[in-house]
Amino acid sequence: MDLEEAIRNRRSHRLFKNAPVEREKIDAILDAAHWAPSPANTQPWEFIVIRRRDARRRLFEFSEEAKRSGRIEVRGFSYVRPLPETVAEPSSEESERLALQHYSLSFLKNVPVIIAIVGLPLTSVRSASYQETRDSYKYSCGAVIQNILLTAESLGLGSLWFTLFDQKPVRQFLRIGNSKHLVAMVLVGYAAISPPSPGRLPLKEKITWID
Numbered sequence: 401m402d403l404e405e406a407i408r409n410r411r412s413h414r415l416f417k418n419a420p421v422e423r424e425k426i427d428a429i430l431d432a433a434h435w436a437p438s439p440a441n442t443q444p445w446e447f448i449v450i451r452r453r454d455a456r457r458r459l460f461e462f463s464e465e466a467k468r469s470g471r472i473e474v475r476g477f478s479y480v481r482p483l484p485e486t487v488a489e490p491s492s493e494e495s496e497r498l499a500l501q502h503y504s505l506s507f508l509k510n511v512p513v514i515i516a517i518v519g520l521p522l523t524s525v526r527s528a529s530y531q532e533t534r535d536s537y538k539y540s541c542g543a544v545i546q547n548i549l550l551t552a553e554s555l556g557l558g559s560l561w562f563t564l565f566d567q568k569p570v571r572q573f574l575r576i577g578n579s580k581h582l583v584a585m586v587l588v589g590y591a592a593i594s595p596p597s598p599g600r601l602p603l604k605e606k607i608t609w610i611d
């Protein structure tokens with residue numbers, strides 16, 4: 401698969417087949433992740449690969465609990481299932497609360513592989529380009545995650561960049577120390593459906609040319 405095809409065809413998947421992912425594919429994904437760029441090649445990341453069923457179930461339970469208690473927000477996410485009429489107004493707070501109720505997190509139980517992306521803030525280097533100099537590890541982890549998503553796509557796998565979780569219990573469960581930051585979890589598995597493309601805003605609205 402060429403790069404352009406992988407970039408365009410990649411979708412966020414929230415429904416996975418009940419099939420394991422081959423170890424070689426997971427290794428290839430982690431290798432691609434590790435080749436991401438970082439400031440001064442600091443490589444401010446670590447990975448936790450979660451495959452055990454009971455561990456995935458715990459992650460699901462933590463997220464469900466956070467969803468019920470309103471500790472996570474839903475802004476900016478797209479949904480597999482159309483939302484009922486009552487949540488048609490996307491900008492109001494009430495509609496966001498309702499939308500969250502309709503957002504199923506079952507994929508956390510069903511997906512065969514979850515890769516936790518752990519950022520290492522202490523290895524961030526100072527850079528004049530970043531207002532918050534300590535933030536540079538986050539940008540590196542973003543590059544890591546995009547490598548994972550595109551490699552998964554090229555290997556015939558579906559993936560999801562997942563952030564809608566409650567940091568505290570998940571960090572405790574994964575034994576992530578205070579000096580580290582759980583940036584995201586990336587779900588990887590064989591996709592059960594081909595989700596429609598949510599599309600993008602017109603590109604020309606996003607570009608300023610200085611000719």
Ligand SMILES: Cc1cc2nc3c(=O)[nH]c(=O)nc-3n(C[C@H](O)[C@H](O)[C@H](O)COP(=O)(O)O)c2cc1C
Pocket residue numbers: 410411412413414476477478560561562563564565597598
């Ligand atoms: C920083 C970031 C966080 C995201 N977190 C979640 C999430 O927690 N749950 C989810 O279902 N999708 C999440 N997504 C996926 C987006 O909803 C998705 O990329 C977007 O709707 C565009 O759809 P596409 O990926 O299929 O092109 C996240 C994406 C990014 C970049």
